[in-house]
Amino acid sequence: MNRILLILFMVSLTIVTNGNTIRVDKNGNFQTLKDAIRFSKPFDTILVSSGMYSSVNTFVNKPLTLIGVGEVLLNGFNKDDILIIQSNHVTVSGFKLINSATGNLKDFAGIRIQKSKHIRIHNCDLSEMFFGIYISDSRNVQIIDNSSKGKNGGQSNSGNGIHLWKCDSILIRGNHLSGHRDGVYFEFAKHCRIENNLSEKNFRYGLHFMFSDDDVYEKNIFRNNGTGVAVMYTKNVSMISNRFEENWGDASYGLLLKDIKDSKIHNNSFYNNTVGITMEGSSRINFNNNDFTMNGFALKIWANCIQDTFYHNNFSGNTFDASTNGQLELNSFDFNYWDKYEGYDLNHDKVGDISFNPVSLYSMLIEQVPFAVILLRSFIVYLIDIAEKNIPYITPQAFQDNHPVMTRIAR
Amino acid sequence: MIRIEHLSKRFGNLEVLKDIHTSFGGGKIVTIIGHNGSGKTTLIKCILGMVIPDSGNIYYNDSSILTGHHYRSEIGYMPQIGHYPDNMKVGQIFEMLKDLRHNGRILDEELLEAYELKSIFNKPLRTLSGGTTQKVSAAIAYLFDPAVLILDEPTAGLDPLASEILKAKTLKARNAGKLILITSHLLSEVEELSDNIVYLYDGMINFHSTIEELKERTGEKSLSKAIARIMKGGNLA
Amino acid sequence: MLKIIKYVIYDILRNKILLFFTLFLALMAFSLFMMQDDPSKSLISLMSIVLIIVPLVSMIFTTIYFYNSYEFIELLVSQPISRKAIIMGEYFGVAGSWVLSISLSLGIPVALYSANATGLILLLSSIALSVSFVSLAFLVSVLTRDKSRGIGISLIVWFFFSVIYDSLILGILFFFSEYPLEKAVLAMASFNPIDMARILILMKMDISALMGLTGAVYKKFFGSGFGMIFSTLVMLLWILIPVVFAQKIFKNKNL
Numbered sequence: 001m002n003r004i005l006l007i008l009f010m011v012s013l014t015i016v017t018n019g020n021t022i023r024v025d026k027n028g029n030f031q032t033l034k035d036a037i038r039f040s041k042p043f044d045t046i047l048v049s050s051g052m053y054s055s056v057n058t059f060v061n062k063p064l065t066l067i068g069v070g071e072v073l074l075n076g077f078n079k080d081d082i083l084i085i086q087s088n089h090v091t092v093s094g095f096k097l098i099n100s101a102t103g104n105l106k107d108f109a110g111i112r113i114q115k116s117k118h119i120r121i122h123n124c125d126l127s128e129m130f131f132g133i134y135i136s137d138s139r140n141v142q143i144i145d146n147s148s149k150g151k152n153g154g155q156s157n158s159g160n161g162i163h164l165w166k167c168d169s170i171l172i173r174g175n176h177l178s179g180h181r182d183g184v185y186f187e188f189a190k191h192c193r194i195e196n197n198l199s200e201k202n203f204r205y206g207l208h209f210m211f212s213d214d215d216v217y218e219k220n221i222f223r224n225n226g227t228g229v230a231v232m233y234t235k236n237v238s239m240i241s242n243r244f245e246e247n248w249g250d251a252s253y254g255l256l257l258k259d260i261k262d263s264k265i266h267n268n269s270f271y272n273n274t275v276g277i278t279m280e281g282s283s284r285i286n287f288n289n290n291d292f293t294m295n296g297f298a299l300k301i302w303a304n305c306i307q308d309t310f311y312h313n314n315f316s317g318n319t320f321d322a323s324t325n326g327q328l329e330l331n332s333f334d335f336n337y338w339d340k341y342e343g344y345d346l347n348h349d350k351v352g353d354i355s356f357n358p359v360s361l362y363s364m365l366i367e368q369v370p371f372a373v374i375l376l377r378s379f380i381v382y383l384i385d386i387a388e389k390n391i392p393y394i395t396p397q398a399f400q401d402n403h404p405v406m407t408r409i410a411r
Numbered sequence: 412m413i414r415i416e417h418l419s420k421r422f423g424n425l426e427v428l429k430d431i432h433t434s435f436g437g438g439k440i441v442t443i444i445g446h447n448g449s450g451k452t453t454l455i456k457c458i459l460g461m462v463i464p465d466s467g468n469i470y471y472n473d474s475s476i477l478t479g480h481h482y483r484s485e486i487g488y489m490p491q492i493g494h495y496p497d498n499m500k501v502g503q504i505f506e507m508l509k510d511l512r513h514n515g516r517i518l519d520e521e522l523l524e525a526y527e528l529k530s531i532f533n534k535p536l537r538t539l540s541g542g543t544t545q546k547v548s549a550a551i552a553y554l555f556d557p558a559v560l561i562l563d564e565p566t567a568g569l570d571p572l573a574s575e576i577l578k579a580k581t582l583k584a585r586n587a588g589k590l591i592l593i594t595s596h597l598l599s600e601v602e603e604l605s606d607n608i609v610y611l612y613d614g615m616i617n618f619h620s621t622i623e624e625l626k627e628r629t630g631e632k633s634l635s636k637a638i639a640r641i642m643k644g645g646n647l648a
Numbered sequence: 649m650l651k652i653i654k655y656v657i658y659d660i661l662r663n664k665i666l667l668f669f670t671l672f673l674a675l676m677a678f679s680l681f682m683m684q685d686d687p688s689k690s691l692i693s694l695m696s697i698v699l700i701i702v703p704l705v706s707m708i709f710t711t712i713y714f715y716n717s718y719e720f721i722e723l724l725v726s727q728p729i730s731r732k733a734i735i736m737g738e739y740f741g742v743a744g745s746w747v748l749s750i751s752l753s754l755g756i757p758v759a760l761y762s763a764n765a766t767g768l769i770l771l772l773s774s775i776a777l778s779v780s781f782v783s784l785a786f787l788v789s790v791l792t793r794d795k796s797r798g799i800g801i802s803l804i805v806w807f808f809f810s811v812i813y814d815s816l817i818l819g820i821l822f823f824f825s826e827y828p829l830e831k832a833v834l835a836m837a838s839f840n841p842i843d844m845a846r847i848l849i850l851m852k853m854d855i856s857a858l859m860g861l862t863g864a865v866y867k868k869f870f871g872s873g874f875g876m877i878f879s880t881l882v883m884l885l886w887i888l889i890p891v892v893f894a895q896k897i898f899k900n901k902n903l
Contacts, residue, residue: 248859250867274860296857317688319857339689369825371833371866372818373858376850377692378843379700380814422902459726462902484728494719498662511651512727 019043019065026051033058033066033074040064048072048095055097060085068094068124076100076110085113091120102130102151107159109134110148113141121146131159132180139168143175150179155203155226160185164192164212172197182208183225190214198223205230206247217242222254228273230256237263245271253278254295260285267411269293275300276318283307291411293317297363306330310401314409315339319376321358324399325367333358333401341404356404359395361388412437412559412590413458418467420453427453429614431467435607437558440581440591442601444638445611451594452491454611455561458592459488471559484512487552491563491594493544495536501547502532505554512555522550525576541568549577553584560584560591566600578604602634610641617641649733649740652724656741660713666749669705673698673753681761688853691762691770694754695849698774699842702750704806706778710742710785711802715795722903735898739786739891746778766852773845776883780841781806783890790897813840830865841886848879 022036022044023029030036033053036046042062050070056079060066064087076082076099083092092111101108109131113119115138122144126132132148135141143162150158161177164170167189175197177183183199186192186209195218199206206222207229209215214236221243222229228247231237237260244254253275255265260282269291270276276295279285280302287310292298298318301308303326310332315321316339335351343352362381366373375381388395418431427450435441443451456462458469460476460483468475471482495504505528509518523529526546531539539547545568552560562581566574581604585591595601601608608625610617618625618641622634631637660666677694684690717738724734754774758767788801817836821829837843850858851870858870869875 248856248871250860252859272856274856294856296854296860316686319854339686369821370860371829372821373860374833374837374843374847375814375818376846376854376857377696377699378814378846379696379810380818382696383811456903461722461725463900480728480730482728483726486726486728488726490722490726494722496659496717496720498659507651507655508727511724511729 019045021045021047024048024053037062037064043089055082056080058083060087060090060092062087063089065091066093066095067091068096072096073098078102081109081112083111085111085116085119088117088119090116090118091122092124093120093122095124097124097126097129099128100126100130102153102157107131107134107163109159109163112136113138116141120144129159129161129180131163132161132177134159134163135167135170136165137167139170141167141169142171143173144171145174147176148178148180150181150202152179153203155181158203160208161199161202164189167192178202182206183222185209186212186215188212192216193218195219197221200224202226206244207231209234213237216240221245222247224248227251228253228255230258231260232256232258234259235261235263239263239265239268241267243269243271244273244276245269247273249274253300257282257285264288265290270295270298279305279308281305285309286311288312289409289411290314291316292321296320297323299358300324301331302326308332309334311335312409313337315358316408320360320363320366322399323363323367324359325364331399333399335403335405336401337405337408338401339408341406343404345406350406352404352406355400355402357389357392357395357400359399360385361395364395412472414470414473415458416468416470418454418457418464418469420450420457420462420464427614428457428464431614431616433609433616433619435590435592437590438585438588439606440585440593440604441607441609442593442595442605443609443611444595444601445617446642449611450614451611452563455563455592455594459483459486459561484555485558487555487557487560489545489548489552489560489562489565491567492541493548495544495547497535497537499536500532501528501534501536501539504536504547505532505551508551508554516556519553519556520550522546522553522576522580525580526550526573542570542573545569546573549580553580558589560589562591562593564594564596566595566597598635598638601638608638610638649737652729652734652737653741653744656717656738657745659717660742660745666709666745669709670749670753673701673750674757677754677757681757687762688766691758691766692853694758695770695846695853698754698770699777699846700810702774702778703781703810703842706746707781707785707802707806708799710782711789711798712795713742714738714786714789715798725903731899732895735786735790735895739782739894742786743779743782746782747775750775750778766849769852770849773848773883776887777841777845780883780886780890783887783894784841786894787890787897790894790901809840809842814843817843834865834869838882841883844879844883844886848876848883851875851879 022040024033024036024046033055037060040046045065048068050072052073052075055074056076073096074082078099078101080101082097082100097110100110110126110129111121111133113135117140119141124146126148128151129148133143148161158181160182161180161184162172163185165187168191170189170192172194173196177199178201180202182205183202184207189212192215197220200223202225204226206225210232212234217239219241223245225247229244247254254270254273255277257279258281261284263285265285266288272294274296276292276298278300281304283306285308290313292315294317297320298315299322301324303324308331311334314337321338321340338356338358341352341356343354345352362385412435414434415431418428420428445451453462457464468477476482528550565577581591605622607621609619625637629637629640631640680690680693681687721734754771758771784805785802789798792798837847
């Protein structure tokens with residue numbers, strides 16, 4: 001898939017370089033981008049010189065390459081969209097975009113891409129945006145090394161950093177998204193690749209997707225977002241080597257998995273979140289080689305999750321390693337490292353000789369009575385957990401690691 | 412020197428002192444006698460500020476003792492049984508008290524020397540016999556040259572020689588114009604030392620008079636008989 | 649008063665019990681840190697031990713010490729020293745010894761193995777906790793003259809605060825789980841110095857878990873400096889109030 005994408009882009013680039021070059025300059029023949037576009041022929045290149053240009057609803061309706069040279073600022077003056085791409089084979093790079101409109105009338109955006117193919121947006125800085133880059137009904141789009149900042153409107157009055165709706169084969173790489181409602185938002189976006197992005201301090205989610213099958217998320221950092229990352233109603237997702245950090249709050253988590261199926265979550269790090277992963281209605285997910293460190297709860301697994309496997313993960317410094325709301329557990333844990341494991345290894349195979357149950361009675365109790373967390377680490381809680389450990393009665397017995405490894409797994 | 416006005420004290424249901432009203436002047440040895448439980452120790456402890464009265468007042472040189480503690484620099488107290496911190500040595504208790512009570516006056520170390528206490532300065536207080544502890548208590552009471560001395564059963568645990576030393580010291584203090592309040596059961600000692608006698612009966616002062624007055628009133632020749640008669644006969648007034 | 653403090657500290661140093669406890673606690677802290685590769689894990693174990701042992705030992709030690717000093721106190725009362733100076737001298741002497749003891753026994757291992765904000769807050773909370781139980785012990789001691797009764801009451805007070813009280817909170821939370829109890833729970837926790845010390849430590853150690861709590865009051869409490877300031881103030885009250893009462897009672901006490 002990716003190879004095809006790459007070849008297609010090679011082709012598109014060679015086409016682009018065949019046209020003429022038009023300059024936009026404050027003192028030149030073309031003083032606005034709109035004039036230049038009107039004059040241009042398909043596959044021309046438009047170079048824009050330093051300066052501030054008004055750009056309200058600038059339509060790019062033929063295949064063009066737009067390049068900002070120096071400090072080029074496109075100002076939307078909070079009136080409407082700034083750039084609207086409605087043609088295939090468009091490349092935009094080197095611009096600073098500022099002040100898209102805000103409001104409930106429509107999803108105003110810095111760059112809007114509609115029903116187009118082979119689009120490439122790179123090295124653009126968007127700020128004071130409602131929506132940053134809004135892509136709909138498009139395919140083969142590359143969004144690379146851009147940044148987008150929202151308007152600090154709070155959750156209800158801001159848009160998403162990169163917003164995809166009904167898209168296919170989109171590459172999102174190396175972008176920095178902050179101050180939006182969701183950093184990256186996908187709905188019906190398939191076969192996409194999201195890598196090396198940093199999504200932080202967004203009001204709701206760092207990454208939010210639904211109905212977006214066959215996507216790969218790799219080496220992204222989702223940090224300190226309002227509620228973390230939420231992914232729902234999707235199958236065949238790969239989330240690899242991402243970092244989910246510092247998402248604090250009563251409904252916050254590093255990663256929420258809701259109705260996710262047949263997916264891989266490997267080599268990720270969940271650090272210092274209220275909950276590392278919250279999982280509901282999700283099945284056949286492999287969690288391998290992840291690190292869960294210093295979270296309030298590393299895992300909250302609802303009883304409607306089945307056939308998920310946890311293998312070779314490290315759990316350390318979490319207040320609670322796992323909690324669940326039911327008795328029936330049909331997931332499996334094997335060969336994980338748990339720093340709370342107190343068993344022994346008499347045969348020196350580096351695997352503990354007795355199994356480990358990461359769910360404490362108290363953690364289940366908190367599910368019932370959340371305010372009881374105020375008694376955390378009190379003597380009475382200690383007594384309750386000791387009693388339960390020795391005479392298991394309430395905690396689900398199926399929920400256990402039969403081969404807990406003795407030392408932290410090196411990465 | 413000390414004036415007690417309408418002093419009352421009860422512990423729970425027990426009325427220990429009932430409207431005590433009297434005064435003591437300097438240059439006198441006053442002995443307080445009475446049955447066990449007649450309120451002698453409570454009266455002394457009131458004067459010392461260890462027991463807080465329910466009503467009434469005590470004045471030292473016309474200022475109330477209930478509102479301050481400075482008057483106690485003029486009081487030397489020898490308890491019936493001296494209890495001292497277990498870990499302390501004899502020398503340390505003297506050092507500590509000097510440290511706490513420095514008032515610039517010349518220290519009176521006569522008893523300290525007469526009892527040869529310096530030789531046992533390195534002994535822990537808990538190892539001392541009852542008599543030696545009493546010697547320490549007596550030496551402490553006189554150490555700061557106070558104007559008032561309160562001696563609770565002073566000779567009870569002392570050997571005869573030590574007793575005599577203490578009596579001599581007490582008479583000397585009286586002659587120097589100090590007020591000495593003693594409680595005692597030993598009538599011979601009372602007769603030997605006392606100028607005045609206070610007889611406490613059931614929390615009240617039965618009489619407060621000189622020995623001569625007492626003998627006169629009872630018509631007895633010896634003090635012991637006079638007192639025995641009062642104790643049997645109860646009220647004299 | 650300074651002189652009395654000096655004598656009390658001198659006396660406590662000589663009776664060696666506190667010295668033994670200091671060594672014992674230090675030894676325990678060191679072994680906990682050495683047994684674990686991860687100091688933050690050792691800190692958790694240390695916290696649970698400290699929350700039980702420090703209140704117990706400081707309470708019982710102080711009560712026994714007070715009764716054993718009764719003669720000394722009587723002696724002082726007959727001297728030209730105010731009662732306030734006597735009781736406060738005794739108090740600062742005992743409390744000072746405890747501050748010293750905990751600072752050394754926990755401070756040194758924590759400084760060596762876990763010199764961070766969590767370690768510091770554990771140390772400070774432990775000190776505050778021990779001093780608040782010294783205060784409580786003084787209150788108990790001036791209330792009754794009988795030594796064995798005083799020690800008994802002290803044990804009950806400790807047991808109440810370390811086990812019974814939290815069980816009651818847990819019971820109430822369960823029983824009224826449908827009600828929005830967040831303010832009530834915080835208020836209840838404030839009435840237990842052990843809970844306050846624990847919450848102070850939790851706010852550094854497990855803040856990510858505490859932030860999982862629903863409710864605006866909890867969020868405000870744990871999410872801002874407010875909870876830290878509130879708990880510190882309540883802890884100070886737990887030190888101050890019992891000793892102020894002890895002092896008032898002692899002022900009018902018959903010895």
